[in-house]
Structures are given as C-alpha cells and as structure tokens.
Amino acid sequence: MHDLIIIGGSAAGASAAIYAARRKLSINMISEDFGGEVARSGEVWNYPSIIETDGITLAEMFRKHVEANDVQPTLGVRVTSIAKADDGHFVVQATKGGAAVTYEAKAVIVATGVHPRHLNIPGENEFYGKGVTYCTTCDGPLYRNKVAVTIGGGNSALESALMLAEITRHVTVININPEFRGEQVLIDKVLGHSKITTVFSAETQRIEGERVVKQVVYRDTATETEHAVPTDGVFVHIGMIPNSDIMPSDVAKNAFREVEVNLKCETNIPGLFAAGDVTSIPYKQIAIATGQGVTAALSAIDYLNKL
Numbered sequence: 624m625h626d627l628i629i630i631g632g633s634a635a636g637a638s639a640a641i642y643a644a645r646r647k648l649s650i651n652m653i654s655e656d657f658g659g660e661v662a663r664s665g666e667v668w669n670y671p672s673i674i675e676t677d678g679i680t681l682a683e684m685f686r687k688h689v690e691a692n693d694v695q696p697t698l699g700v701r702v703t704s705i706a707k708a709d710d711g712h713f714v715v716q717a718t719k720g721g722a723a724v725t726y727e728a729k730a731v732i733v734a735t736g737v738h739p740r741h742l743n744i745p746g747e748n749e750f751y752g753k754g755v756t757y758c759t760t761c762d763g764p765l766y767r768n769k770v771a772v773t774i775g776g777g778n779s780a781l782e783s784a785l786m787l788a789e790i791t792r793h794v795t796v797i798n799i800n801p802e803f804r805g806e807q808v809l810i811d812k813v814l815g816h817s818k819i820t821t822v823f824s825a826e827t828q829r830i831e832g833e834r835v836v837k838q839v840v841y842r843d844t845a846t847e848t849e850h851a852v853p854t855d856g857v858f859v860h861i862g863m864i865p866n867s868d869i870m871p872s873d874v875a876k877n878a879f880r881e882v883e884v885n886l887k888c889e890t891n892i893p894g895l896f897a898a899g900d901v902t903s904i905p906y907k908q909i910a911i912a913t914g915q916g917v918t919a920a921l922s923a924i925d926y927l928n929k930l
Contacts, residue, residue: 625651631734633659634909635899637685639914644692653700658682663758665782733897737863741822746830754836755857759783763855766856772839775860781809783858788818788889795820865901888919
C-alpha cells in the first residue's frame with residue numbers, strides 16, 4: 624500500500640513525483656513509457672529557463688530529475704482501470720509484460736496525457752509503419768532526401784512541416800481548413816519556407832501504395848475535385864484524444880472526454896487527482912502540464928494529511 628500512485632511518465636507526472644518525493648511520501652510512479660508526447664515534440668523554444676531544446680532531451684531531463692529524488696519509474700505498465708475500494712483506498716489494475724498486476728494506494732494522480740487522433744480513412748491502418756506515422760520526431764529522419772506529406776493545421780502539424788523541411792527534399796501540408804490554426808511565428812515560417820507547399824480546404828480521402836505509401840489523395844472542398852500528392856511518408860497531426868478511459872465510470876468528464884478538474888486538480892472523487900493534457904484545463908502546453916503536476920501533488924499531500 625503506497626501513499627500515492629502517479630500514473631504517467633511525462634511532464635505532469637514527473638513534476639508531481641518530484642514534489643511528492645520531497646515530502647517523503649511512499650510513491651509508485653507507473654507508466655507505459657517515459658516521455659509521452661513531450662518526447663515526441665520537435666523543437667521546444669517556450670519552456671521557461673531553457674531557451675532551446677527538443678522533446679527527447681527535455682523528457683530525459685525530466686526523468687533524471689525524478690530519479691535524483693529517489694523515484695524509480697516502473698515502466699512497461701499499461702493501466703486498465705482505477706477503482707475506489709469501500710475503505711477509501713484505490714486499486715489500480717494493469718498489465719506488465721503480459722501479466723496482470725495490481726497496485727494500491729491511498730491517493731492517485733492520473734497524468735496519462737493524450738494520444739494522436741486518426742484520420743480513419745482507407746489505407747491509414749494498412750500503411751501504418753510503412754509510410755504512415757503520427758510522430759515526426761520519431762520517424763522524420765527516416766525520410767531524408769525523400770518527399771513527405773504532413774496532414775493537419777495546428778501547431779503540431781506546423782512543427783512537423785518545419786522539421787521535415789530540414790530533412791526531406793520537399794513537404795506538402797494538407798489542411799482541411801482554409802487557414803492554419805497555430806502560433807503565428809510557426810505559420811509565418813511554414814508559409815515562407817521554399818521547401819513547403821501548403822494546400823488548404825483539402826479533405827484527405829485515402830492513402831495509397833503497394834508495399835509502402837506512394838501517394839495521398841485529397842478532395843478540394845471548394846471545387847469538389849480530387850488530387851493526388853506523391854509521397855514517401857505521411858505524417859498525421861490532426862489533434863489528440865485524452866487517455867481517460869482508465870478512469871472510474873463515475874468520474875466527471877467533458878464532451879471531449881477530458882477529465883474535469885478544479886483549480887486544485889481534484890476530480891469529483893476524493894483522493895483522485897488529474898493533471899496535464901488528460902484534463903479539461905485549456906491550453907495543452909508542457910509548462911502548464913508541469914504546473915498542474917505540482918498542483919496535483921500538493922493537493923494529494925493535503926488530502927493525505929487529512930486522512
């Protein structure tokens with residue numbers, strides 16, 4: 624029986640672990656991997672005190688900071704459910720290495736983040752790993768001197784296009800909207816880049832190929848005509864879905880399946896806290912997630928002190 628279980632190994636989970644460890648709580652930090660979407664970020668220029676870095680480096684710094692506080696994350700753990708027992712403690716069911724495992728604690732912080740939204744079009748699943756990917760940071764270097772397509776219109780798609788422009792011969796950005804919806808500095812860089820072509824009001828229809836991806840077909844929503852873009856790789860960045868399915872059935876969520884929390888990162892279930900991108904807090908930023916992790920940890924400490 625631990626004082627606190629932290630589920631998630633990225634920005635929110637790391638900061639929660641650091642603060643909880645400094646209060647000498649008995650902690651179990653569990654996650655499928657360490658880094659989450661932070662590690663899949665490209666260049667990071669807006670994390671305070673670090674002028675320039677990248678997601679992989681920042682995630683590794685988070686991990687080292689956690690371990691410096693004598694917390695060793697338990698990785699390879701896939702949580703399946705969280706339940707509150709009759710006596711008030713929490714039971715976390717999970718799998719590790721194919722075997723069922725159970726963890727127990729007096730309080731739980733859920734910092735499970737989000738996962739990429741899929742297009743749900745023909746060819747997407749068929750060519751996953753054969754040209755279709757959701758992580759430019761992970762797979763972009765594989766397409767050096769080739770041609771690529773990025774699908775999306777937000778910050779992650781803009782960052783993807785800029786990263787690919789430094790690796791590939793050319794990048795085409797397919798955006799279903801008539802304009803980009805991201806930070807203006809990124810928009811300006813993409814629109815002004817000689818190796819990036821932008822296609823607006825374009826609805827992606829299907830991904831085609833043989834053994835690997837060969838082209839992307841989109842529909843021009845203004846003219847109702849179809850067009851094909853030859854490509855070696857398709858990088859899908861159309862948004863994220865919160866990893867909230869593990870929550871108890873009676874936890875409050877909004878229409879986007881984000882966990883509803885108050886200013887103290889408390890859910891509607893006493894002793895159960897949530898932090899980071901999995902929550903209803905707007906603006907999904909690394910700096911905000913770390914702050915929420917701190918808030919959740921301090922709230923959990925208050926809760927434990929009152930038990």
